[in-house]
Amino acid sequence: MSRIAIVGAGPAGLAAALTAAELGLEPIVLDEQPAPGGQIYRSVEAVAGERPEDLDLLGADYAAGLGLVRDFRAAAVDYRPLSSVFEVRPGAVGVLRDGRAEMLAVDETLIACGAMERPVPVPGWTLPGVMSAGAAQTLLKASNLVPEGPTAIAGSGPLIFLIAWQLARAGVPLVAVLRTTPKSQYRKALAHLPAVAFDRELWKGLGWMRQLKRLGVALLDGVEAVAAEGEGRLRRVTYRRRGETASIAADCLLLHEGVVPNLQLSRAAGCAHRWDEAQRCWRPVTDDYGATDVEGVRVAGDCAGIGGAKAARCAGMLAALGAAERLGWIDAGGRDRRAVLARDALARHLGIRPFLDTLFRPADAMLLPADEATLVCRCEEVTAGEIARVAALGVPGPNQAKAFCRAGMGPCQGRMCGSTVAELLARAQGRPVAEVGHYRIRPPVKPITVAELAGLADETVRGESERVAPADG
Amino acid sequence: MADSDCIVIGGGIVGAAMAYGLARRGRAVTMLDQDDEAFRASRANFALVWVQSKGLGRPEYAAWSRRSAMLWPELAAELKQVTGIDTGHRRPGGVAPALSEDELAGKVAALRQIKREAGNQPFEFEVLERPALDRLLPGLGPKVVGGTYCPLDGDTNSLRSLRALHVGVAKHGGRYRTGQTVTAIRGLAGGGARVETAAGETFAAPKVVIAAGLGNKVLGAMAGLEVPVRPVQGQVIVTEKAAPLLDLPTINVRQTDEGGFMLGASEAEVGFDTGTDPAVLGLIARRNLDTFPFLGGLKVVRTWAGLRVMTPDGFPIYDQSKSHPGVFVVTGHSGVTTAAAHAFDLAGWIDEGGIPAQMKALSTERFHAAPAG
Amino acid sequence: MLRRRAEPKATVAVSLDGAPVRAAVGDSVAAVLLLGGDAPYRLSAVGGVPRAPFCMIGNCFDCLVEIDGVPNRQGCLVPVAAGMSIRRQRGKPEIAR
Numbered sequence: 026m027s028r029i030a031i032v033g034a035g036p037a038g039l040a041a042a043l044t045a046a047e048l049g050l051e052p053i054v055l056d057e058q059p060a061p062g063g064q065i066y067r068s069v070e071a072v073a074g075e076r077p078e079d080l081d082l083l084g085a086d087y088a089a090g091l092g093l094v095r096d097f098r099a100a101a102v103d104y105r106p107l108s109s110v111f112e113v114r115p116g117a118v119g120v121l122r123d124g125r126a127e128m129l130a131v132d133e134t135l136i137a138c139g140a141m142e143r144p145v146p147v148p149g150w151t152l153p154g155v156m157s158a159g160a161a162q163t164l165l166k167a168s169n170l171v172p173e174g175p176t177a178i179a180g181s182g183p184l185i186f187l188i189a190w191q192l193a194r195a196g197v198p199l200v201a202v203l204r205t206t207p208k209s210q211y212r213k214a215l216a217h218l219p220a221v222a223f224d225r226e227l228w229k230g231l232g233w234m235r236q237l238k239r240l241g242v243a244l245l246d247g248v249e250a251v252a253a254e255g256e257g258r259l260r261r262v263t264y265r266r267r268g269e270t271a272s273i274a275a276d277c278l279l280l281h282e283g284v285v286p287n288l289q290l291s292r293a294a295g296c297a298h299r300w301d302e303a304q305r306c307w308r309p310v311t312d313d314y315g316a317t318d319v320e321g322v323r324v325a326g327d328c329a330g331i332g333g334a335k336a337a338r339c340a341g342m343l344a345a346l347g348a349a350e351r352l353g354w355i356d357a358g359g360r361d362r363r364a365v366l367a368r369d370a371l372a373r374h375l376g377i378r379p380f381l382d383t384l385f386r387p388a389d390a391m392l393l394p395a396d397e398a399t400l401v402c403r404c405e406e407v408t409a410g411e412i413a414r415v416a417a418l419g420v421p422g423p424n425q426a427k428a429f430c431r432a433g434m435g436p437c438q439g440r441m442c443g444s445t446v447a448e449l450l451a452r453a454q455g456r457p458v459a460e461v462g463h464y465r466i467r468p469p470v471k472p473i474t475v476a477e478l479a480g481l482a483d484e485t486v487r488g489e490s491e492r493v494a495p496a497d498g
Numbered sequence: 499m500a501d502s503d504c505i506v507i508g509g510g511i512v513g514a515a516m517a518y519g520l521a522r523r524g525r526a527v528t529m530l531d532q533d534d535e536a537f538r539a540s541r542a543n544f545a546l547v548w549v550q551s552k553g554l555g556r557p558e559y560a561a562w563s564r565r566s567a568m569l570w571p572e573l574a575a576e577l578k579q580v581t582g583i584d585t586g587h588r589r590p591g592g593v594a595p596a597l598s599e600d601e602l603a604g605k606v607a608a609l610r611q612i613k614r615e616a617g618n619q620p621f622e623f624e625v626l627e628r629p630a631l632d633r634l635l636p637g638l639g640p641k642v643v644g645g646t647y648c649p650l651d652g653d654t655n656s657l658r659s660l661r662a663l664h665v666g667v668a669k670h671g672g673r674y675r676t677g678q679t680v681t682a683i684r685g686l687a688g689g690g691a692r693v694e695t696a697a698g699e700t701f702a703a704p705k706v707v708i709a710a711g712l713g714n715k716v717l718g719a720m721a722g723l724e725v726p727v728r729p730v731q732g733q734v735i736v737t738e739k740a741a742p743l744l745d746l747p748t749i750n751v752r753q754t755d756e757g758g759f760m761l762g763a764s765e766a767e768v769g770f771d772t773g774t775d776p777a778v779l780g781l782i783a784r785r786n787l788d789t790f791p792f793l794g795g796l797k798v799v800r801t802w803a804g805l806r807v808m809t810p811d812g813f814p815i816y817d818q819s820k821s822h823p824g825v826f827v828v829t830g831h832s833g834v835t836t837a838a839a840h841a842f843d844l845a846g847w848i849d850e851g852g853i854p855a856q857m858k859a860l861s862t863e864r865f866h867a868a869p870a871g
Numbered sequence: 872m873l874r875r876r877a878e879p880k881a882t883v884a885v886s887l888d889g890a891p892v893r894a895a896v897g898d899s900v901a902a903v904l905l906l907g908g909d910a911p912y913r914l915s916a917v918g919g920v921p922r923a924p925f926c927m928i929g930n931c932f933d934c935l936v937e938i939d940g941v942p943n944r945q946g947c948l949v950p951v952a953a954g955m956s957i958r959r960q961r962g963k964p965e966i967a968r
Binding site for chain 2: 469
């Protein structure tokens with residue numbers, strides 16, 4: 026027993042694959058992308074090969090990923106790009122590749138699919154021209170594209186500074202960086218400062234801010250509300266700051282209020298999750314080696330809890346060690362011994378989290394639309410007002426809400442609205458978010474056609490009394 | 499002592515239809531429901547309002563299904579008027595396509611038998627060969643040989659219908675309480691019961707309707723009713739939206755008013771498991787591709803597994819407890835089809851005192867019938 | 872909406888709504904549309920309103936586009952290929968029969 030499917034080729038997945046291979050396991054890395062690196066190191070090989078001058082622009086962290094990707098290539102691990110994983114269950118992974126679906130039999134699965142940006146449902150966020158800050162990063166890394174016209178950035182979190190700096194250096198006309206971090210959070214975050222005063226990440230962030238100021242970019246803090254306006258596409262960004270409202274003309278607005286774990290696969294696999302109040306998000310419940318309560322299913326990296334790339338690498342290594350122990354390749358003592366360095370490094374990399382999580386906790390105004398007309402569910406075009414009406418009916422949670430108003434029933438399967446719906450219900454009904462719960466997520470968590478699904482018909486059917494027959498209504 | 503005229507235990511399509519039916523008659527109703535992740539067949543059904551194959555061997559049920567299908571447009575219109583919500587009900591007739599001559603012959607034989615059992619009650623259906631079927635349903639695959647059509651068949655948007663019933667209950671002054679798992683039903687002198695919940699609350703009323711789906715077995719036992727229901731799992735595939743193509747529902751494929759296609763059906767005795775199985779989904783996909791090959795290119799947006807509330811003979815149970823007079827059970831696996839009859843007829847009977855003798859064939863007594871001979 | 876910072880090293884010929892376009896190797900189909908002028912990327916399935924990609928990594932499903940006759944594909948996850956036929960979507964797609 027040695028096959029371990031690793032879903033995702035970011036820092037956690039790559040590190041896990043290397044460790045697993047070293048221990049004698051057979052890792053199979055299933056990557057949705059055409060080349061390894063995940064999102065943070067997206068297209069790093071292509072950039073290094075075709076435009077190495079941009080490694081500097083994309084930052085030292087990005088360049089550091091090149092080494093990991095090259096080590097991964099050198100280890101000749103079974104790497105399957107352009108593979109879409111639509112299901113994880115004990116003993117099998119559902120993979121769609123080249124129009125063909127199969128249930129791959131495996132002994133362990135490590136879900137390392139990373140984070141997604143938190144949805145930011147401000148008025149007008151569905152207008153063409155409004156994107157997430159990460160989208161701009163992806164376009165820059167993968168295609169060397171930047172916004173053409175006047176661009177505004179709004180939100181909070183370290184990525185705001187990074188993307189602003191990158192775009193400013195790339196010559197993009199940045200009309201404003203609207204920072205939505207509430208003032209009170211600076212004070213609260215200071216309590217965690219002594220622990221991180223010497224953290225390189227912190228100084229890096231401050232460095233970006235200095236450079237932005239030098240480049241003449243308008244950094245406006247204490248922004249209380251943001252709205253995108255325009256007819257059919259973005260034309261203006263309106264914001265409220267210190268009680269006053271202002272408008273700026275813009276073609277592009279980049280929103281960002283931090284990242285949250287991408288939980289579609291772990292939820293669909295039936296893993297238990299818990300609400301993390303400090304990070305304001307759900308995350309899978311795991312042991313120190315990433316094991317969930319579903320046998321043979323592990324998680325590591327940002328999809329298990331936000332920690333960043335360096336922490337993700339450590340977590341990937343630990344997950345591989347855990348898998349190796351469960352599959353009998355090393356004993357518990359050997360696992361724990363080999364884990365010491367990774368665990369220490371992980372703790373160090375996570376040391377800055379309390380500071381960052383406190384400082385950059387998203388403001389309610391950015392996550393919970395006050396205006397009734399603002400869309401909450403982008404796919405089904407369900408407004409905040411509709412959610413309020415359903416909440417007033419006394420629905421017990423997001424699943425009944427979904428049944429009543431269709432929020433969460435579109436192709437994105439609740440990725441962009443689940444957290445908003447849960448928080449709106451919680452606030453309307455005066456209940457904690459942890460109690461309100463979340464959408465039930467079921468496979469397939471990636472698009473698969475009916476014809477491709479039909480290809481699974483010959484897989485072993487569970488249970489003796491299964492039959493597929495026309496039910497009589 | 500009573501805080502309402504009637505307590506309905508269960509906020510699904512059966513409970514909500516009963517609660518609505520009573521509330522619209524001016525009764526003060528309290529509808530009790532569990533939490534967000536409870537088994538809810540009302541959120542996991544095919545949304546058919548179906549007549550053609552119902553009640554083989556039980557003409558009372560066949561008649562009941564027909565009656566409810568006839569009443570549905572009235573329910574839909576009333577709900578639209580009271581709540582502003584369009585249930586999406588339509589009754590264009592429905593088709594059960596057959597992929598072989600044997601299959602078609604089997605369907606036709608069953609329908610002829612139902613018609614014989616209906617006696618002098620009207621029951622219309624047609625047997626359609628392929629050319630006639632093509633006029634009703636575009637895109638049929640080459641394996642379809644024909645099908646059976648019934649003009650009383652139709653469908654609705656079952657989620658909107660459930661929401662409309664809930665809003666209707668509220669508009670008529672009904673109370674809706676969630677997070678209430680019932681732990682005891684204690685009979686009251688003079689009829690009715692006191693209902694206690696795990697949340698530590700108590701409700702009392704001269705009438706109690708147990709309509710909690712799979713929970714009815716345990717709840718019924720609390721009130722001296724034997725309710726032999728068990729879960730029968732069915733998995734369903736829902737596709738992305740497409741421009742409207744199918745004007746009629748078929749037994750296994752229908753296009754919702756939102757544009758997506760629903761594909762069914764499977765049956766499995768797997769206990770209370772609502773997990774999906776890729777092999778079962780694959781079989782559902784493959785079979786339905788034979789009926790409508792165009793489905794192949796559509797993407798799956800959602801799959802789920804619903805637990806049908808199944809009785810030993812598949813027919814509903816309507817009964818009043820003898821040990822706890824005033825406590826009723828209403829259960830069955832065709833809650834969408836029977837919603838209109840529940841809201842208009844059954845709620846009326848319960849309101850006026852009890853279930854009439856004509857419905858005796860659907861009481862719990864049939865499970866104790868002495869063997870013949 | 873977007874501009875390219877430097878000439879691409881290699882390009883392929885694709886068509887966008889019937890018109891020939893040169894796309895950079897490695898670009899996603901979504902990028903091709905975002906470079907492709909003023910027409911809205913797509914009109915949504917429910918309300919027919921203009922939409923464009925939001926996340927670019929496969930989560931928002933606002934990048935839906937018809938590629939080689941297959942509708943509702945996520946443009947941000949599909950790399951361009953020579954000869955690809957790309958069509959913008961307006962509302963719910965018609966079913967190919």
